[in-house]
Amino acid sequence: MSRQNAKNVDAKNKVSCDLFTLTYGSLVAQLIKDFDNTEEVNKQLDRMYGQGYNIGLRLVEDFLAKTNSGRCHDMKETADKIQSAFKMYLGVNPSVANWSAANDEFSLLIDSNPLAEYVELPDHLSQLKYSNVIPGVIRGALEMVQIEVQVWFVQDFLKGDATTELRIKFIRKLEDALPAGED
Amino acid sequence: MPGIYSVYIISRSGGLIFNYDCDHNFVSSEVEKTFSYPLDVKLDYVHQKVTVTFGQRDGIRVGYALLAINGQPIGGRKLDDKDVIDDILANEDNYPINLKFGLQRLTTNEKIVLSSMFHSLYAIAALQICNKGRPIGSTGAAAGERQGFLKSSGIEIMETNNFRLNCLQTTTGVKFLIVSDLTVPANKDILLRKIYELYTDYALKNPFYSLDMPIRFVSLSL
Numbered sequence: 001m002s003r004q005n006a007k008n009v010d011a012k013n014k015v016s017c018d019l020f021t022l023t024y025g026s027l028v029a030q031l032i033k034d035f036d037n038t039e040e041v042n043k044q045l046d047r048m049y050g051q052g053y054n055i056g057l058r059l060v061e062d063f064l065a066k067t068n069s070g071r072c073h074d075m076k077e078t079a080d081k082i083q084s085a086f087k088m089y090l091g092v093n094p095s096v097a098n099w100s101a102a103n104d105e106f107s108l109l110i111d112s113n114p115l116a117e118y119v120e121l122p123d124h125l126s127q128l129k130y131s132n133v134i135p136g137v138i139r140g141a142l143e144m145v146q147i148e149v150q151v152w153f154v155q156d157f158l159k160g161d162a163t164t165e166l167r168i169k170f171i172r173k174l175e176d177a178l179p180a181g182e183d
Numbered sequence: 184m185p186g187i188y189s190v191y192i193i194s195r196s197g198g199l200i201f202n203y204d205c206d207h208n209f210v211s212s213e214v215e216k217t218f219s220y221p222l223d224v225k226l227d228y229v230h231q232k233v234t235v236t237f238g239q240r241d242g243i244r245v246g247y248a249l250l251a252i253n254g255q256p257i258g259g260r261k262l263d264d265k266d267v268i269d270d271i272l273a274n275e276d277n278y279p280i281n282l283k284f285g286l287q288r289l290t291t292n293e294k295i296v297l298s299s300m301f302h303s304l305y306a307i308a309a310l311q312i313c314n315k316g317r318p319i320g321s322t323g324a325a326a327g328e329r330q331g332f333l334k335s336s337g338i339e340i341m342e343t344n345n346f347r348l349n350c351l352q353t354t355t356g357v358k359f360l361i362v363s364d365l366t367v368p369a370n371k372d373i374l375l376r377k378i379y380e381l382y383t384d385y386a387l388k389n390p391f392y393s394l395d396m397p398i399r400f401v402s403l404s405l
Contacts, residue, residue: 057394058387064354065380071354144355179195179356181309181337 017091021117027051028130038127045132052136060141063088071145071182075170078147079106082138082168090114094166104170113157113164121158130158138168146174186367188346190378191294194395195356197302199295201386201398204288208364213250213285214242220278226268228260233267235284243284251283305337305350305358340369351375357382 031041046052063069063085072078079096086094092114098107115131135151142149148171155161188208192201218224225237226249233249252262252271260267271277289297312334341348342365349371351359359375359382386398 058383061353061355061357061379061387062383065376065383068376177195177356179352180306181335181352182354182356 017114017117021114024115024133025119028128032125032128038125042127042129042132045129046136046139052133053140054136055133056137056140056142057144059089059137060144063141064145072147075104075106078142078170079108079168082108085141086110100169106168107154108166108168110164110166116158116164119158126159129153129156131156131164134166138166143174146178148172148174186364188362188364189360191298191358191360191362192378192382192398193298193302193358193360196395197299198395198397199298200396201382201400202291202294209288211285212247213283214247215251215281215283216241216243217279217281220275222272222280226272228268231259232287233257233260246286247284248287249282250285250287253281254283301338301350301360302358305352309335309337311335349375351379353379 028041028045031044032038035041035044044051063081067081067084067088069081072081083094083096086092086108092110092112094108094110096106097109100106113131115134119130121128121130131153135153138151139149150169150171152167153165154167155163155165157164184205186208187205189205190201190203191199194200223238224235224240224243226233227236228234229236235243235245235247235249237245239245249257249267251257252267255262257267262271265271272280337352338348338350340350345365347363347365347369349361349363349369351372353359357379359378361371361375361378363371382398385400386392387394392398
């Protein structure tokens with residue numbers, strides 16, 4: 001998340017990915033120490049007042065300022081932007097797939113999850129959603145642009161699945177919070 | 184930066200969260216003069232200031248506030264427990280008297296009030312609909328949409344006889360305002376976007392900053 005101009009958004013990765021991965025690892029390790037039960041750790045990483053959500057609330061402004069992108073009016077546009085945000089902040093290029101019939105639900109397939117590099121889950125933590133910060137970030141970020149979504153992991157590479165799949169479902173548009181002059 | 188008077192950031196709810204005045208761009212309006220009895224400038228107590236209401240002379244203009252008496256600064260209408268208008272200026276024994284007049288800069292409270300007022304004006308402007316205008320949205324506001332009625336954005340530029348106000352509202356609803364001189368180019372898009380970027384980098388990435396609260400900063404040179 002280093003400083004950059006809108007022009008060189010793609011020329012990312014000024015900070016080593018490893019530093020980020022390891023810092024995140026220590027955050028998760030600390031949470032596991034602080035909370036005995038895995039369920040609580042998952043919540044902390046994702047939930048309303050947890051880490052991811054709060055990061056999302058702030059990160060969305062950074063994304064908007066640097067990409068100069070406007071408001072989304074359908075889920076396809078949103079999917080595109082989430083895709084480019086992944087590229088910008090995590091340096092990965094997830095593919096968008098598995099659209100629902102109503103076009104309100106889709107999956108992000110992530111080949112290599114930079115958060116989970118060098119990570120193996122021990123048996124007693126099989127319930128841990130290691131990268132649960134990501135759903136939180138997406139939810140927080142979209143909420144700031146008045147879109148309420150539900151985000152969850154369907155498949156996780158760490159759990160032995162072939163790939164990491166993130167499911168995003170549109171719930172509703174937050175009309176009350178819509179700023180004046182924005183449609 | 185030449186021609187820029189002030190920068191304001193208004194939160195989603197209309198609260199002033201940041202204000203910066205380019206002090207070196209403000210020209211001092213202060214005028215100091217010695218008067219003899221009777222005083223030929225009409226003074227009244229308006230908006231908690233002793234203000235010139237009539238009798239413009241020697242650069243002292245209507246609307247100027249009385250800032251100091253014989254070099255002693257005053258705020259409000261009292262000086263040393265004496266009423267400025269009734270006791271000091273009405274008493275012939277105090278003359279000749281040296282008075283300093285000038286326009287007073289906005290106080291923080293006034294700025295907060297004006298910010299929330301602008302917030303509402305912006306919303307009122309957005310209620311207007313029009314069938315002509317520039318197409319909105321990045322993803323082709325297609326021909327079909329352009330023929331129908333379009334809802335207006337809020338106020339983007341506001342001009343008076345001696346300043347211009349440019350406003351950028353972000354998708355999340357934060358407003359960035361620049362008050363500038365009419366002599367500088369009207370287009371402030373790049374500057375506004377730059378300030379937005381600075382806000383995201385230096386305010387939002389500060390873990391001790393809570394959203395929608397005033398932004399405290401140590402120093403910033405524009």
